[in-house]
Amino acid sequence: MSATAYDPATTAYLLRDIEVGSASLIGGRARQEDASDHAEFVGADPGYVVVAAADGIGSVPGSAVIADAAARTACTLAAGLDHRATPAQLIRLTRAAVPLCGRHGDQATRMLFEDYSGLYNGARPNTTLVVATITADADIHVGWIGDSRASVLLGNTRLVQLSRDHNLGKFGRPQVLTRSLARAESEPEQCHWPTWPNLLRARRVLLSTDGVHEALSQKTIRRILTVAPSSQQAAQWLTRAAVAAAGARADNATAVVVTIPHPPRPER
Template structure:
């Protein structure tokens, strides 16, 4: 990895890899941005997961006119160059606080600070091929109790995504072959994500409470979805018709309570239910992912999200009807729906960081 590696996601100025802050604009930088090698990998035709865009994205998917001052998300007033609204004084979100990605039109996500937390410790990294043959969705949720987990989460998500992007698709179209191919790749990707999180800890001088994060990654090849995860960030299948399903089980005390016979409502109400039992980072006991797979039979939405979203709609059917409501309301692109889900979670209180990433999977189109 070279010293001068890339551009600042905020101001596009040159940054030195490993620096915590941009020299030009002072923006907080994430560790482990994909280096040039990833783009030159055997699958170079696949879009490398993008870094957060260079401009602060507004809440809606409509970009402001060039030259116009960005609008305040709170009151619509002009945001001045000091980053605060000229009317209500609301601080405009930084790129790290709120960004969206849509590498291809059928894959998109929104990552948002929410309301209650001072920092956005969620992160995501997405990739996809325009011919709908392959998509990668990675979400990591930084553990708030450890400082700098925002950096660990972004580094882990990006490195894991880069590993998956760098893996050639399964040669065989047989479902079993695809599953075993991507299961192995997900284990490697999770290990690389873990290494990235550990690298952040190392760059900080190995603090006693090392930064750490959850991990969930979904790979869609054709109609086969393969998932790997550590912790309580989730993947759901939300079909247009038929029963929605949660594609994995949290590694959390809440899940253990349910396994021991407690109802979902009871378990989720328990204050310790969010305590995760598996995570990535220097202090992780077991950073190996659990792996699962799912074969899509009819059109629908693959949702990968952090608990900032599912806290308000834990049941698959609840998320399914939310998505259906938004589709019925005219939001038919993954980006529009992800944005609407984040807005909705903020309306519920935004008590945690919120990430919603979606892929539109339509087996008939393959």
């Protein structure tokens, strides 16, 4: 086999160097309606790690189930077919596939997923969804719908927000979403952070629900991502800090942190 041939064993080895950590806290809410998941795609070179976070719409019963189904479905689809450069399309496929998750449930579960599909009148169980695909050489693609965010910590410790909130935050109403997974007429967006060298190279990627990024300043988020020794500790510190900062008004808080390995030093 030539040195440049695709080797799934090597791809899997490189992906194991990518460290993923996640944490969720219920905050001051009666229910936990956030969800997250991650998986690997090793069927191409480069392979990638996919991470997802979803925030169920709290005013509608059943949104927690839909959020969990969305995060798991997005990662399952991304692990089966190559969606490295098309996370927005992955979200569209997730929107269509979520109803299948309730097909073999009891009657109440089937009705919940039918409500999500809009087969019944009234408010639908709904969710936001943000998905990121990350290669070992720090090539990052992000897709999102709603106000769950994706951010990247660079090698110079600058924090860059990659996503743009789909809400009425600029009018002082961040709780009002303008796009969500269950709204078929609303489209996801996507963006790309390439494999920059040196200080512009991605060091860590953060997916967060609004319970984290609405409660914490960018300065605090950047500091935690910079000093935390592991992805798991970074996720735990972020969620704990967010709930503490919000106090009695704390929302569900979820953080998924991905640490990307440093590039190998060139041989002298």
